[in-house]
Each structure stands twice: as structure tokens, then as C-alpha cells.
Amino acid sequence: MSEDFKCLSCDKANYKLIEKAKNEKIETVWDRAEAMQPQCGFGEMGLCCTNCSMGPCRIVKVSEDGPKKGICGADEDTIAARNLARSIAAGSSAHSDHGRDIAHALYNAAKNPESGYKVKNPEKLISLAKEWGISTENLDIKDIAAKVAETALQEFGKPFGHLRFVDRAPEDRIDIWKKMNVVPRAIDRDIVEVLHSTHIGCDADYRNIMVAATRAALSDGWGGSMIGTELSDILFGVPEPHEIEANLGVFKEDEVNLVIHGHEPTLSEAILVAVNDPELVELAKKQGAEGINLVGMCCTGNEIAMRHGIPMAGNFFQQELAIITGAVDAMVVDVQCIMPALSQVAKCYHTKLITTSPKAKIPGAIHMQFNEEEAIESAKKIVREAVSNFKNRRGNILIPQEKSKGFVGYSNEAIINALDGVANSVAHPMGTVKPLADAIKSGVLRGAAAIVGCNNHKVLHDKGHEELAKELIKNDVLVVTTGCGAYACIKEGLMSKEATKFCGKGLATVCELVKIPPVLHMGSCVDISRILLLLSELAKFMNVDIKDLPAAGAAPEWMSEKALSIGTYVVASGVYTMLGVAPQVTGSENLTRFLTDDIKDIYGGCFDIEANPQKAAEKIIDHIEKKRKSLNI
Ligand code: SF4
Ligand code: MSK
Numbered sequence: 001m002s003e004d005f006k007c008l009s010c011d012k013a014n015y016k017l018i019e020k021a022k023n024e025k026i027e028t029v030w031d032r033a034e035a036m037q038p039q040c041g042f043g044e045m046g047l048c049c050t051n052c053s054m055g056p057c058r059i060v061k062v063s064e065d066g067p068k069k070g071i072c073g074a075d076e077d078t079i080a081a082r083n084l085a086r087s088i089a090a091g092s093s094a095h096s097d098h099g100r101d102i103a104h105a106l107y108n109a110a111k112n113p114e115s116g117y118k119v120k121n122p123e124k125l126i127s128l129a130k131e132w133g134i135s136t137e138n139l140d141i142k143d144i145a146a147k148v149a150e151t152a153l154q155e156f157g158k159p160f161g162h163l164r165f166v167d168r169a170p171e172d173r174i175d176i177w178k179k180m181n182v183v184p185r186a187i188d189r190d191i192v193e194v195l196h197s198t199h200i201g202c203d204a205d206y207r208n209i210m211v212a213a214t215r216a217a218l219s220d221g222w223g224g225s226m227i228g229t230e231l232s233d234i235l236f237g238v239p240e241p242h243e244i245e246a247n248l249g250v251f252k253e254d255e256v257n258l259v260i261h262g263h264e265p266t267l268s269e270a271i272l273v274a275v276n277d278p279e280l281v282e283l284a285k286k287q288g289a290e291g292i293n294l295v296g297m298c299c300t301g302n303e304i305a306m307r308h309g310i311p312m313a314g315n316f317f318q319q320e321l322a323i324i325t326g327a328v329d330a331m332v333v334d335v336q337c338i339m340p341a342l343s344q345v346a347k348c349y350h351t352k353l354i355t356t357s358p359k360a361k362i363p364g365a366i367h368m369q370f371n372e373e374e375a376i377e378s379a380k381k382i383v384r385e386a387v388s389n390f391k392n393r394r395g396n397i398l399i400p401q402e403k404s405k406g407f408v409g410y411s412n413e414a415i416i417n418a419l420d421g422v423a424n425s426v427a428h429p430m431g432t433v434k435p436l437a438d439a440i441k442s443g444v445l446r447g448a449a450a451i452v453g454c455n456n457h458k459v460l461h462d463k464g465h466e467e468l469a470k471e472l473i474k475n476d477v478l479v480v481t482t483g484c485g486a487y488a489c490i491k492e493g494l495m496s497k498e499a500t501k502f503c504g505k506g507l508a509t510v511c512e513l514v515k516i517p518p519v520l521h522m523g524s525c526v527d528i529s530r531i532l533l534l535l536s537e538l539a540k541f542m543n544v545d546i547k548d549l550p551a552a553g554a555a556p557e558w559m560s561e562k563a564l565s566i567g568t569y570v571v572a573s574g575v576y577t578m579l580g581v582a583p584q585v586t587g588s589e590n591l592t593r594f595l596t597d598d599i600k601d602i603y604g605g606c607f608d609i610e611a612n613p614q615k616a617a618e619k620i621i622d623h624i625e626k627k628r629k630s631l632n633i
Contacts, residue, residue: 009317009461011491013248013402017321020398026348028320029339033457045587046080052200061587072200080588081206082198084564085213089194091565092216094336095526096156096187096224097359098264102231103152105266105372109235110146116270116376119145120237128230132164145234152227156187163187163223169536172545173574177218180602182211182572184219191216206591214572221569226529232303236269239306239409239523241418241516246490248318249403250311251327254290258386259313259322260304261297262334263524267356267370268296268304270379271332280383287390292383297322298337299524302486306409306523315462315484316559317455320345323353326397330386334370335360337454337560350392354382406495408521410480412534418514433534433541435514440550441542441633444506447550447624448478450531451485451519452566453558456581462488464556464580464613469494471617473518476504477624480534483525485556494519528566532573542631547574547604550627552620556580556613571595571605576623578616582609 005015008030021028042048047059049070059076060066069075074082109117119125122141125148129136134147155163163184166174177183184190194216197203203212233239251257258275260268274280275292284292295313296304304310313322316337322328323345330352331342343364346353355361356370368385371378410418419439420431439445449472455461465488469479473494481489489495495517500508503518511518522530531553539546553575555563564583571577585591600606610616 007460010463010466011247011318011402011461013400013491014318014321014461016398016400017248017324021321021324024324024348024396026324026345027341029317029341030457032341042587044584046083046584047076047587049074049079049082051082051198059587074204076588077206077590078204078209080585080591081209084583084585084591085194085198085209087561088213088565088568089191089216091561091563092187092220092224093191094562095220095228095565096191098335098526099224099226099228099231100153100156101264101266101372102228102235103149105375106145106152106231106235107149108372108375110142110149112373114374114377115372116273116374117235117266119234121234124230124238125234128234148234149231152231155223155227157189158186161185163219165222165226168533169222169573170539170545173536176603177572180211180214182215182218184215184223187219187223190219206588207594210594214568217565217568218572220565221529221532221573225526226532228526229523229529232265233411236265237307238413239411240414241407241409242306242309243405243407244305244309244311245403245405246312246487247403248314248322248325248400250293250295250313251325251399252290252293253327253397253399255293256284256287256289256291256329256387256390257293257295257327258383259295259297259328259331260300261319261331262338263299263336263526264334265300265303265307266372266375267332267334267379268300270370270375271383272304272308272310273376274379274383277380277383280380280387283384284387284390287387289387289390292387299483299526300334302408302482302521302524302527306411306521312408312487312490315455315487317461323349323351325399326394327399329389329393330354332356332382332386333360336562338362349396350389350394352385352389354385356382404491404493404496406490406493406521407497407517408486408490408495410516410520410522412530412537415520415534418516421514433537437538437541439510443628443633444476444510445478446476446506446621446628447552448480449552449554449620449624450528451479451481451489451554451556452483452525452528453555453563454484454560456557456559458581459557459611461557462491465489466492466494467613468554468556468617469519470502471614472620473499473503473507475617475621476506477621478507478510479519480522480531481519482522482527482531486521489519490521495521525562525566528570532570535573535575544631545574545604548627548631550624550631552576552578552623554578554580554616554620556616567607571599571607572603574604576605576608576620578608578610578620580611580613580616
């Protein structure tokens with residue numbers, strides 16, 4: 001019975017679909033996780049090395065016998081640190097390559113009318129040009145866009161200096177980074193340096209390996225991700241609050257259901273234009289559909305929800321279940337967090353799985369390359385493929401009833417305007433962080449916490465996010481969220497105005513006064529750069545460093561290398577960060593102690609690990625109260 005699946009997910013929409021999968025003998029992520037048990041202890045502890053072909057080498061910890069060093073002599077600290085550093089570099093590269101693609105799209109908007117991209121927010125473009133010292137005199141918007149895009153692209157490989165966005169951090173923070181030699185210089189360079197220094201026979205000092213890894217992570221947060229976010233806002237608009245629907249109940253039986261899944265808004269924005277093309281809508285009608293229902297999944301879903309109010313169908317662990325509804329005519333994917341298993345699941349239905357990026361092809365999927373130089377035309381071809389598949393539905397359709405409503409789209413501009421009571425558009429943010437600082441100083445808000453990240457079978461699906469968020473808002477801690485955590489929160493109703501019923505008195509009062517939900521949707525994973533900037537602005541306003549703020553981060557169900565990069569740049573920016581799943585480093589006591597303790601004395605932030613959301617909340621609240629005491633507030 002459906003109820004038996006309570007031990008897999010706490011989202012009821014999933015139960016019927018997991019049962020349907022079982023009945024139809026379709027394997028899901030939960031089946032594969034079970035089949036994988038017990039998972040490799042060496043890998044779990046970060047003690048397996050495959051960095052050269054003399055290996056694989058593994059360090060035996062559980063008994064006196066067995067090797068304590070790899071064949072080259074690398075010990076547990078070196079091996080665990082090298083593995084972690086390489087994961088951080090991979091995570092940083094994923095976010096940063098996303099940022100690079102957005103910069104190319106901005107360049108296309110300026111130089112290539114066939115692309116169909118246009119600058120939607122010239123105010124933000126001009127403001128960034130000024131910040132970067134680019135003269136805008138006698139230049140039209142397209143020329144400015146080209147110059148800003150070129151300057152952004154140079155951030156990836158410039159030979160000298162440091163990343164431009166570093167100057168947005170508080171001075172004390174930059175001083176710490178200078179002292180530690182982790183100021184990010186050029187994004188590609190910082191990532192390459194990690195790969196070089198972790199090659200066999202190079203860096204063997206775990207603390208020094210973490211210096212390079214930290215610099216690469218900061219290149220993500222204050223570089224690649226920030227470029228991704230800022231240039232997306234310029235191209236596609238600064239997000240504003242929208243009320244939307246979320247969960248698998250957003251599919252429509254009588255319409256073409258097109259799921260857009262992955263990360264980069266360059267694709268999803270073009271698909272959105274294409275699904276509204278009258279010729280394609282007419283084609284859908286000719287196929288017997290009432291229209292085209294575009295819905296989002298994972299971070300691409302966050303991007304188009306927060307800019308256009310498109311429904312959010314589900315997070316990372318719901319991607320297979322979406323197809324199992326039998327109602328998905330096409331799932332169009334680009335990069336990151338797309339399970340290779342999708343092609344097998346899609347084969348059991350009529351669903352077309354369409355890959356679009358040369359960086360991410362999946363055997364068994366249809367590959368239709370998305371060409372950014374003629375983005376809209378390219379998107380139309382993809383949508384035509386989806387629409388023409390409606391007639392092939394097989395009848396074994398089960399769309400869950402469950403869906404919830406909530407407000408998404410809280411960019412920094414939107415949060416500042418809402419809290420400052422400024423009613424004008426986010427294109428002209430007039431407010432300041434003063435009201436936020438005042439609410440924190442007065443104690444009405446005890447502090448703020450970010451809940452971000454993925455789903456992971458090691459945590460009951462969505463429970464880590466939901467329970468932590470509920471416990472924090474109950475204690476007057478304002479919560480901001482991105483990524484798959486945002487899906488968990490909206491599905492649980494925490495982004496509705498009614499969610500004040502879960503809040504302590506102070507937070508409820510603030511939310512009712514300025515008409516915001518207690519859990520604010522700030523976007524996709526790259527948009528954690530928004531959180532960095534909000535913290536930075538708040539710290540500057542309060543004349544302190546980020547580490548002094550009553551604030552914390554949490555990734556209760558994280559799983560990706562990107563999350564490791566995020567965690568590292570957030571900690572190096574001074575934030576106490578709670579993980580619900582331990583990183584694969586515990587085989588090295590030295591590295592584990594470094595990440596959870598020693599690092600505090602260097603950056604002011606550190607990692608903590610707690611799987612139980614109630615206990616995690618207690619620790620976060622304790623941290624916030626300690627910071628309040630230090631600030632005498
Ligand atoms: Fe083994 Fe050293 Fe090669 Fe790693 S780098 S596989 S520890 S010999
Ligand atoms: S999509 S990185 S599962 S949050 Fe950004 Fe979700 Fe994590 Fe991917």
C-alpha cells in the first residue's frame with residue numbers, strides 16, 4: 001500500500017507513483033540505493049585513491065592490519081583531502097561553466113539578433129558596467145552588453161589580479177582571504193590549480209590542499225555563480241514574487257506536458273518563448289491537446305518559476321516519478337542533476353527524453369542540440385518534438401492530486417523592497433537593508449538561515465529540509481532557500497502567507513507586516529551568490545564582518561559536488577554551515593577536525609554535521625544566539 005512508502009519520502013504525492021513503479025516493475029532511485037547496500041566503507045570515509053594507475057589504493061582504518069599509506073606513500077590525510085579538493089573543483093567548474101554560458105548568451109544578445117536573446121533589465125546592466133569601470137558614454141544597450149559580457153568572460157582566464165566581484169565582500173573578509181592566500185584570481189585558473197596540485201606526487205599537505213580547494217570554491221561563489229546570477233538577471237529579468245503551484249499534481253491530463261529539467265535559463269527561457277508560439281499551440285490542438293503545459297524540475301524549474309510563475313513539478317528525487325505519471329510527453333534536459341536512469345524509465349512510457357547540451361548526452365535519449373546562436377528557433381524544434389508526441393500516450397496515466405501553492409522569486413532586490421516597504425519595481429531597488437538589520441537588532445527576528453541543496457537517499461526525502469525549516473521559523477529565524485530544498489519547502493506550504501501559523505511571534509509579525517512568507521525562495525543553486533551578497537550588505541550596514549552575523553547555512557540532504565563547493569565558499573565567507581550528510585572525509589581525523597573546528601579560527605565559519613533536523617535546528621539556534629550575544633543585541 002502507498003502508506004508503506006513513508007520510509008522513503010515524506011511527500012504523499014510520491015507514494016502512489018512509487019507504488020505504480022513497483023506494479024509496473026520500474027526501478028527508481030530508492031531501489032538502486034537499496035541494491036547498493038552496504039556501500040563501500042573506504043569510499044564512504046574518503047580513503048580510496050585512484051589518482052594514478054599504481055592504484056587503486058585504500059587505507060585500512062578498522063584494524064591494525066592493512067595498509068596505512070598508498071603505494072606512493074600518500075597517507076589518509078592526503079588522500080581524503082585530495083578527493084575532497086577534486087570534488088570541490090568539479091562543483092566549482094559546473095557552476096562556473098553555467099556562468100560562462102550565460103555570459104555567452106549576453107554576448108549573443110548584443111551581437112547576434114538571430115539568437116532571440118534580449119537584455120531585459122538595462123538598469124542592472126548599466127549598474128554592473130559602472131561597478132566594473134566600463135564606460136557607458138555614447139554606447140547603446142547592446143554595446144554595453146557586449147562589453148560587460150566580454151569582461152565577464154575574461155574573469156575566467158585573466159592572467160593577473162583578482163576576481164572583480166571579490167570587491168563586493170566586506171573589507172575584513174577580503175583581508176582574511178588575503179592573509180590565507182585564497183583570494184580568487186581567475187575562475188579557470190583556480191580550478192585547474194586544484195587538479196594540478198592533487199596530481200600524484202604534488203601537494204601532500206592536507207591543509208595546503210584545502211587552500212587551493214577553498215580558492216576554487218570562492219571562484220565559484222564570488223565568481224562563476226555570481227556571474228551566472230547577475231547576468232541572468234540582466235538578460236531575463238530580476239526575479240519578483242509570484243504565486244505558483246508546486247508538486248507532481250501540476251501535470252494536466254488534457255495538455256501536452258513538457259518538463260524542463262537541469263540548470264541553465266538560456267534553454268528554459270527560449271523554451272518558454274517557444275511554447276507560447278501560436279503555431280506550436282495550434283499544433284498541440286491538432287494533436288488533440290488543449291494546450292502546452294510547461295513545468296520545471298530541479299534548478300531550471302526554480303529559474304523559470306521565479307521569473308515567470310511557471311509551476312515547479314518536483315525536485316531531484318522526483319524526476320523519475322514525473323515520467324512514471326505517464327503524462328509527460330517530453331522531458332527536455334540540459335546539464336547537471338539529470339539521472340542517467342531517466343532514459344530507461346522513459347522507454348517504459350511514451351515520454352521523449354531530449355538532451356540538448358553537447359556536455360550531457362544520455363544513451364537512449366534523443367539528442368537535439370540547443371544552439372544559443374539561434375536559441376528561439378532551436379527551442380521551437382524541441383517543442384515541436386514534444387507536441388507531436390502527445391498522440392502517443394498509452395493510457396496508463398496517474399497524476400497525483402497533491403500540489404501546493406506558494407510565493408517564489410525573492411531576489412535581493414525583492415527582499416529589500418518588501419522589507420523597506422518600497423512598492424516600486426525590482427528594476428529600481430530603492431530600499432536598504434536597514435529594516436532587516438533593525439528587525440535582527442531588536443530581536444523580533446533572532447537571525448536568518450539558508451536551507452539549500454539536494455535530495456539524498458541517506459535522509460528521508462524532503463524531511464531534512466522541511467523539519468529544519470519549520471523548527472527554525474518556530475524560533476523566529478527567517479529562512480531563505482534555493483535549489484531542491486526550495487521545492488521541499490513550497491510543497492510543505494512554507495512559502496504561503498498562511499505559513500505564519502508555523503512561526504514564532506516575532507517572525508509572524510514581520511511576515512504579516514511586510515506580506516512575505518517566512519521561508520523565502522531565492523532561486524537556483526547558482527543563486528546562493530544572492531545570499532552571499534545579502535549577507536555582505538547586511539554585514540557592511542552593521543559595520544561587522546559576515547562571520548559576526550546571527551546567520552547560518554544548512555544543506556540537510558546535499559549530494560552533489562556543487563554542494564561541496566557551495567559549502568566551502570560559504571564557510572570561507574564566514575558562515576556556520578550544517579550538513580545533514582557527512583562528506584566523504586571521515587577517514588582522516590585531521591581533515592575532519594580541520595573542517596569542523598580548526599577552520600573556525602581561520603575564516604570564522606565552519607562545517608557541522610547533524611542528520612537529525614531537530615538537533616540541527618537546536619545547534620543553529622544556539623549559534624545564532626551566541627552571535628547575538630557577541631554583538632550585544
Ligand atoms: Fe595510490 Fe598514490 Fe596512485 Fe593514489 S596517487 S592511487 S595513493 S599510488
Ligand atoms: S538541482 S545540485 S540536486 S539542489 Fe540544482 Fe537540486 Fe542539488 Fe541539483
